[in-house]
Amino acid sequence: MEIAVSVKNLTKKYSLYQDPWGPIKEVVTRKKFHKDFYALRNVSLDFPKGESIGVLGKNGSGKSTLLKVIAGITQPTNGTLDVKGSIVFLDVSSGIDSELSGYENIFMKGTLLGFTKGEILEKVEDIIEFSELGEFISQPVKNYSAGMKSKLGFAISVNVDPDILIVDEALAVGDSVFRKKCMKKMDEFKKQGKTIIFVSHDHNAVESFCSKAAWIHQGELITYGDSKFVSSLYEEFMNGKKTIDSVRASIDYEHSIEQISYGTFKDEGFTIRLKGYIHDTHQQDISEKTFLVIRDVRTGETATKPLSKSGKGFSVQLNAKEHSMFFKPGKYSFNARISDGSGEPAEFSLWAGKAEIRQHLENRNNRFNYQFSIQKNILELSIGNLDKLEQQVNKIWFDDKYAYIEGVAFVRGYETRTAEAASMMYYMTNLASYERLAFPAVISETEEITENPVYNPQGKVYNFSRFSVAIDLSRLENGLYESHLTYQMHHAPGYELVNLVWASKQPEYPSSPYILANQTIEAITATKYLRWEKKDHQLQEAIQ
């Protein structure tokens, strides 16, 4: 593989002075009056010839500094740089003088890039045509819009035929037609064996355009490799799903899910088998030290299962029945957790960008809708109810050691003429320990729904739709709880529906916490979903 630009152990340090006299004081007193700021820290990278390489990073991460060093605009503090070929550094305003006309700027920039007047004259027609500026080309650039300026800058840079083109966020300004044109031109470049270095904080652009990508964070190279892999990691970090440490952990291990086979069976939920590999940095298989962690994306609740070694990699099998209240409507991600005995175990999403999916579906009368898909290179399970449960909490009150909930729940189209038509269960899940408490809901008769033309335009009978729950408050631990309601139909089609409890009638609920012995209990409905919180009373007063 031919290397166009090679960067080794590159460090760039800036001295930041608080005191404007700092530099002079330093010369005189030989003391240090500045803070060191490392824009780049020991970065080593090879940019292969004929490829387009993305450089990802937040604003201020050092990616532009890296480019400036490569372009020779800034000198590195340490490290070596080896560039083979001519470089054009493109950003929106580079070398464009706003007093001069577009036409004169072509000559100005051309001269700066080392071309003679004759050479520029040969290119000028192409440049004007590419820039789409028309007669504006003879106007001073100060009258241009930002988009026009970047068009001019881009048109000059690509038409001077560099060996290496560095593009710094420049395409963010142009319109979509022009952007496509630029992409096409850059594709041509790639075909001619030229190298493009593309800097962006937008992972989509990098993913679609670049074959490789590097990610720089706070001056350090986090990872360098396949652009899809790098940008999926980057995106997870930028969304706040992962900390930089867990990203580092997932890079320390090489992993991939290669085969996903799953089936859904009557009343059984699903069974899934994952096959793949996981290696540490020494290429050693570490399947046996690793757990599969399925994480409820919303609450963070997890279910784990050890990986077992199989052939050259791992295999793990799991079915929904093993974790019956865990797998409920919601979204789930598949992660690996490695504990090497020292410190915090590392957890990261298993990469599934190239996984092969085999499915065996038997959708009749399953418990829920199960859907496996690969979203942004990561396996995701989403579970949905088979029908929609209409539900609302009408009243909440406290009495002695109990909290009482009264509400209505029904499924449109399925009449409830007797108390045996359905049964309900109320669950409370502690959001720290994920311990789950179950309380039976008593169904009683009401005409609230049947008589309500908004809910019941067809005039069906939903008389047994009222539920009431008594919660024994002494069973709750301190902490925050969320509430689920399960609704089991006893007649065809016999669906079981699981929902978070909806409570939007705020005036009907207690407005202040209930004090029971040394504790306070509060029903929280700010999000319209019913949650409970139990706290020590004294502690709360002490804080206030």
Next chain:
Amino acid sequence: MFTIYMEMWNRRKMIHSLSLQEMKREYAGTLFGFVWGLVNPLMRIAVFWFVFSIGARAGGPVNGAPYFAWLAIGMVAWFLLNDGFRLTQKSFRSKRSIIKNTPFPIAILPAVQILYSYYIHLILLAVIFTGMAFTLQTVSIYNLQLIYYDFAALMLLLGIGSVTAPLVAVSKDFGRFLDTVLVFLFWMTPIFWSADNLGVLERIVKLNPFHYIVQGYRDSFFYGIGFWDQPVYTLYFWGLVLTFFLLGNYLHKRLKPIFLDTL
């Protein structure tokens, strides 16, 4: 030791076209263009002549040369030195937007500004020269010496510019300081007064290398004195230029990494 000057020589075509573009840029958007580059200095010559000759009644002929002509020639030389000095010291700072975005040999920037000043100077010189030739019949073989003095002026400016430009790029205060020095130099260089009247101080005034150029211009027009007629002074001048060159090269290498970061 002379790497930046080698670079300038190798890129002389680039310097030439950049200096022409500099001129375009300077007068972009004006209707009269470089005519302004002519009107302004001519006006200043006229004002000084009025102030010193009519106002202060000090304008007698200087060693036989009419005061107005003597002043004009001195001012023509001075404008070159003044513009060159003023523009080169800022050459990195004023082009920061290009320096920060385009990879190119920035060492040539002082030379671009000097050449730009020189082209403006040539226009003014041509006008004054023609005027003198018709009114005072000053044309002589010694006029050819102007080529030498122009060359000397350019080299002096290049030396000074190579020293000041990196220093100003590092410190803005130094730029302010140099602006002040320039005002001082303007009044201390014998441009509208003659150094002959000074006696002992004349030697000190002559240490100013700008005087060598201004005096040289007058010698070539009015007095028919060749630069070889004052070998010690010539040697002193070139020694000074060489010193500036060496210092400029050293400072450029030393300060470039710093001002690339701080500009």
